[in-house]
Amino acid sequence: MRAVVFEQFQTFPSLTEIDRPAPGPGEVLLKIAGAGACHSDVAVYREFTADGPASIPPPFVLGHENSGWLEEVGPGVSGFEKGDAYLVYGPIGCGHCAACSRGQDTYCENVASMPYLAVGLGRDGGMAEYMTVPVRNLVPLGDADPVDAAPLADAALTPYHAIKLSLPQLGGGGKHALVVGLGGLGQIAVQILTALTGATVIATDMKEEAMRRAEANGAVTVPGGPDQVARIRELTGGRGVDAAFDFVGASGTIAAAQGAMAQRGRLTVVGIANGSATWSFFTNPYECELTNTYWGTIEDLHEVVAMYRAGQIRPDVQRFGMDQALDAYELLESGGLNGRAVVMPNS
Numbered sequence: 001m002r003a004v005v006f007e008q009f010q011t012f013p014s015l016t017e018i019d020r021p022a023p024g025p026g027e028v029l030l031k032i033a034g035a036g037a038c039h040s041d042v043a044v045y046r047e048f049t050a051d052g053p054a055s056i057p058p059p060f061v062l063g064h065e066n067s068g069w070l071e072e073v074g075p076g077v078s079g080f081e082k083g084d085a086y087l088v089y090g091p092i093g094c095g096h097c098a099a100c101s102r103g104q105d106t107y108c109e110n111v112a113s114m115p116y117l118a119v120g121l122g123r124d125g126g127m128a129e130y131m132t133v134p135v136r137n138l139v140p141l142g143d144a145d146p147v148d149a150a151p152l153a154d155a156a157l158t159p160y161h162a163i164k165l166s167l168p169q170l171g172g173g174g175k176h177a178l179v180v181g182l183g184g185l186g187q188i189a190v191q192i193l194t195a196l197t198g199a200t201v202i203a204t205d206m207k208e209e210a211m212r213r214a215e216a217n218g219a220v221t222v223p224g225g226p227d228q229v230a231r232i233r234e235l236t237g238g239r240g241v242d243a244a245f246d247f248v249g250a251s252g253t254i255a256a257a258q259g260a261m262a263q264r265g266r267l268t269v270v271g272i273a274n275g276s277a278t279w280s281f282f283t284n285p286y287e288c289e290l291t292n293t294y295w296g297t298i299e300d301l302h303e304v305v306a307m308y309r310a311g312q313i314r315p316d317v318q319r320f321g322m323d324q325a326l327d328a329y330e331l332l333e334s335g336g337l338n339g340r341a342v343v344m345p346n347s
Helices: 039-046 146-153 157-165 184-196 208-216 228-235 251-259 298-309 322-334
Strands: 002-006 014-017 027-036 065-073 085-088 130-134 138-140 176-180 200-205 220-223 241-246 261-269 289-292 317-321 340-344
Touching (some): 002 039, 002 322, 014 322, 027 085, 065 130, 146 340, 157 241, 157 261, 176 251, 184 200, 184 208, 208 220, 228 251, 241 251, 251 261, 322 340
Parallel strands (some): 176 241, 261 289, 317 340
Antiparallel strands (some): 002 014, 027 065, 065 085, 085 138
């Protein structure tokens, strides 16, 4: 079968032929409907090194945002029908620590002894015609479109988890939420905030087109620039925002969000641009929290799919056939995509 394989550190992936996998005990084989191309993939093949802190030894198939149709079950698996559509929860932990027992494989306590972090991150992912996945990681899609659903496994799950943890700050009237960075995750964050809260959603980015898309989903926008923080605070009557979500994570974006915070607010850094924050007692609004999150739980993903099926979130998707899979990654790197790139290996 054809697959997009990460073969060497700091080397562009290849589209190559590999053997079709067979499901092991407790696993199923999925025929892939869609696989999302994510900036995390680019970090894996462009930035990671063999001796780096986040090194994941190649080779393996990329793709950690996946959906597909059940094709075959492994030993010990029953109660599933061939052809049913599922979204895949990507993280795979040890399965028996406290974090994994609550469905939060992203924070597995035994990660150092695991051979991989997730499908597409050490274990073969979904940029292939078929992939195997533990049956526990399947989230049913019903009759929802599985191709457009693929990015939900990260681009919706990650902001959903961060927003869900910040809901106490957004309960009640007169609340404001800030979304910094309007790429794939930021756009869905605007939709999630609009659906789950009554807060005024303020969104900011350097790209005019991205801000127009956020406005179409209910956000008030502020462009980046020297008066960015002042304009955000003006929209809140000078009080500041109750919850902020930075989907960039650069030092400048973190600082801008910090400058816009209200007392007792919560700033969650989701983006992994490796920025740093400066804190002092006299500049931090009282009881304002600064935290970070990584991905989400499998319970969260079930809730994300429920929102998708209800029409509350709609990923912007640009579809590619398998012959165009490497083109999708090139466009991702160049910034030339309109929405999330989803590869359809079996189209």
